[in-house]
Amino acid sequence: MYRRPAPSPDVPCRPHRVLSAAAGLLLVVLTGCTGDGGAARGPTGPAGTAGASGLGDPYFPHLGNGGYDVRHYGLTLDYTPATGRLSGTAEITARATQDLGSFHLDFAGLTVDSATVDGTAVAVHRAGTELTLRPRQRLGRGDTFRTVVRYSGVPRRVTDPDGSEEGWLRSEGRAVALGQPTGSMAWFPGNHHPSDKASYDIRITVPAGLKAISNGELRSERTRAGRTAFVWHTPEPMASYLATVAIGPYKTRETKGAKGTVPGYTAVDQAVVDDPDTAGDSAELLASVPRIMKWGERNFGAYPFSSTGLIIGRPGQAGYALETQTRPFLPGPTDLETLVHELTHQWFGDSVTPASWRDMWLSEGFATYAEWLWLADTKGVPVRDSFAEAYGDEANWAFPPAVPPTAADISEPPVYGRGAMVLQRLREAVGDTAFFRIVRGWARTHRHGNATTADFTAYAERRSGKDLGALWDAWLYGHPKPPRH
Incomplete structure (x- = not known):
């Protein structure tokens, strides 16, 4: 993320050397969440344990969920800008890291229409941003299971502790989903802590004439009955806060990877292209992407993903730039150093992601x-x-x-x-x-x-x-x- 600088828990000792008791407890919680189920467990019994409803992150203790590791998200989205209504289906493939009688998903705002686990309908209990699902059959440790949640409604903006806005940002027939640190739960259910990364397939249908851009590689673009479906594939693991969808009147360009390069996909809001005060700046940024990529590889090593690109939104659409994986989002044309910042995040932040x-x-x-x-x-x-x-x-x-x-x-x-x-x-x-x-x-x-x-x-x-x-x-x-x- 790039925000122009604007004018406690106890400080732990250096954790790789000496740990205070408090710091040691914190690391136990965090280590548990990436191993066999996370923070506090529910009671044991014949139906298995309850997966934790949070991973004990120092700042967002209820974010994320224990007891399973997501391997893949398949998101099918249908969006109508005129009403702001989003209909979605999330297919979540995960592996149980403990015996599970129930487990949680992070989800904010939208209505859950139905849910299944391995094809069988399950009841869903909702409390705040936590969904609790109880499978008909206990899930054993090591089992792979598939959860399907169908949902709908008008996704919301999320206000961060620092006052900035994320989640689903809608304005003037446009929308962009930005998720750092918690906003991704505003548009799809999942395990929304950065420690649980997964691959993604995202299919987005919008009115014909609009574009829907997401992470990774564009697999197809098809128009039927006045609506266009865009299918995006992200094969590499991605933290949910780095997933994005940008919908609007974008001018796009796709480049095939030449020898020694990866495919690229860039998108610029048509309002930026049509404005003589911003068109030149956006063109300069787009032209700089290959140069910055080569410079980054010289300094940081091989680029870690199978595609690259850039999204330049309409000025004012968001209050900051964000390193959304393979396709950073800029809120209008910015200076070149900001683009360097966001593309460098592809190595540090997106590929090597903070554990908390x-x-x-x-x-x-x-x-x-x-x-x-x-x-x-x-x-x-x-x-x-x-x-x-x-x-x-x-x-x-x-x-x-x-x-x-x-x-x-x-x-x-x-x-x-x-x-x-x-x-x-x-x-x-x-x-x-x-x-x-x-x-x-x-x-x-x-x-x-x-x-x-x-x-x-x-x-x-x-x-x-x-x-x-x-x-x-x-x-x-x-x-x-x-x-x-």
């Missing part, structure tokens, strides 16, 4: 540092100058990047600017050769997975052969502003 929302700096710090590298390579601005500017900005010192105080702080300046400063201090400590070996190795080792701050600090020490404890204490976890040199 506390690990957000692993995404935003890397993307911000990439802006500094880009400025150095293309405009001759030394990285040390970008570091100095960030160091002098007091907004970056409100809290340590690895431990934002509240959910409202996970997209605040320290996560971005001070997160990037951590990487520059690491580079100075280990040298350029070792630093870029660490960066490329990190992206390769955790490709299509999830990672924690502790994973990164341990990896950097192992690959560099250095004890970097003092660096982490001062720049990553420390409250006082450390000396610049």
Whole structure:
């Protein structure tokens, strides 16, 4: 995500070395959620246990669900912009990670019309944003099962703790779905914690003349009886907050992957194309995508996905850019550095995804540092100058990047600017050769997975052969502003 900077739980010790009791408990909860069922379990009995209704994320404890691992989402959507009505069917293929008598899905706002598990109708209990489904037959640990939920209604906007809006953003015959951190549950049910990634097939039907853009590869586009169906396929694992649908009068361009490149799909809102004040800026951004991709591969290693692209929406459609997987969304033409930021997220944030929302700096710090590298390579601005500017900005010192105080702080300046400063201090400590070996190795080792701050600090020490404890204490976890040199 890219937001222009606007003017607690206890801080844990460095988790890869010494853990306080509180921090240790937190890691037990998080480790449990990715293993055999997550946070607190329900009572055991002949019908199996109840999957947890949350994964204990530090900032969104009820987000996500325990007891299963989603492997694939098949979403079939039909949208009418004039009324805002969305009809959907979600086919969710998952593997049980414990014996399950019941399990939960995250879902906000829309009406559930029916649900089945392995073809058998099941009752659905709803409480807030939690759906509880109880299969007729117990699901055994290791079983693969298929849940189908049919739903309808007018999807809603979601207001984040920091006041920004996400979810289903509708305006002037257009709609865009943006999900960071929780908004994806506004348009499809699922396991909406970033630690549970899955592949996707998304079919979207809209009135003829409009486009419906999503992640991955466009498999087909067919018009019948005045409505057009677009079918998109994402083979690589994707966190639900990175899934998107953009509907509107877009001008699109599809490119086939030449040797050494991947296929691309770009879309620009027709209002941007028709406006002489914005058309040139959007054309420059589109033309820059291949160049930035090649630059990213030189610095970060092989591009991790089978397609790429860009969506440029109508100005004001959203209040921020977002790194939606393979196809970042920009709210109108922006500066080139913002595009660099969002495309860098394809490596750091989309492929290597934070294990919890506390690990957000692993995404935003890397993307911000990439802006500094880009400025150095293309405009001759030394990285040390970008570091100095960030160091002098007091907004970056409100809290340590690895431990934002509240959910409202996970997209605040320290996560971005001070997160990037951590990487520059690491580079100075280990040298350029070792630093870029660490960066490329990190992206390769955790490709299509999830990672924690502790994973990164341990990896950097192992690959560099250095004890970097003092660096982490001062720049990553420390409250006082450390000396610049």
